[in-house]
Amino acid sequence: MQNIKDTVLLVEDDLCIRELEKHDLQQDGYDVLEAPDACTIFQILKRDCRIDTILLDIGLPDGNGLDLIAKIREHTDAPIIIVSGRNGTTDRVVGLEMGADDYISKPIEIREFLARVRAHVRRYKESSTTTFFHPPKPTKVKFGRWVLDRSKYQIFDIEGSEGSLTTKEFILLDALITATGRTLSREHLFTLVHGESSDSYDRAIDVQITRIRHKICEDARNPQMIKTVRGIGYMFEGKIEILG
Helix, strand or coil: CCCCCCEEEEECCCHHHHHHHHHHHHHCCCEEEEECCHHHHHHHHCCCCCCCEEEECCEECCEEHHHHHHHHHCCCCCCEEEEECCCCHHHHHHHHHCCCCEEEECCCCHHHHHHHHHHHHHHHHHHHHHHHHCCCCCCEEEECCEEEECCCCEEEECCCCECCCCHHHHHHHHHHHHCCCCEEEHHHHHHHHHCCCCHHHHHHHHHHHHHHHHHCCCCCCCCCCEEEECCCEEEECCCEEECC
């Protein structure tokens, strides 16, 4: 039986660099989709094909890669690894805070480059397997003006309009609601979503929680449902009602 290869979306406007990275990835066993610009990224994402990791150059001719991260997240939960010649700490921090999962500086060291890609693909596949092949018993839970539907991995407002949570955001919100009144650590939440703990990515959970609060119309300065437990993690304190 033929093994299905993992797929990497390689976003790089420099043809020479793109060809070199493509060759290394293919030699390591990946299928590679190429995007020289932002427009091509979304053409590929709209095909609804599985992508296991995105390698994103942030100096694109038709858009700043950092600004594109949020838009990419509307289409896929695949890990985003920024590959950039900008090596400053500020650039790295901003990239991670914008929602990227990792940051690799150019010029790349090929062994480290491929090792990081493998690690992110592995975590993503483990997370996807947990999410899609072993779903929880279909249950609807009402909180505030929203209904969380575990059978659809999404939230809906009281009028039935669908929310816009990504799969990872849904997993986080579901975990917090399930543990209502109890504090969940950042490490636990990161492991739940990414399949492996890492002190380096605590900030990633903070960014995802901020997005969830925004999407459920929480006041970020005075949240009433998802509370921050300083130095530890988060707790859901909203009133919930089991609907079925």
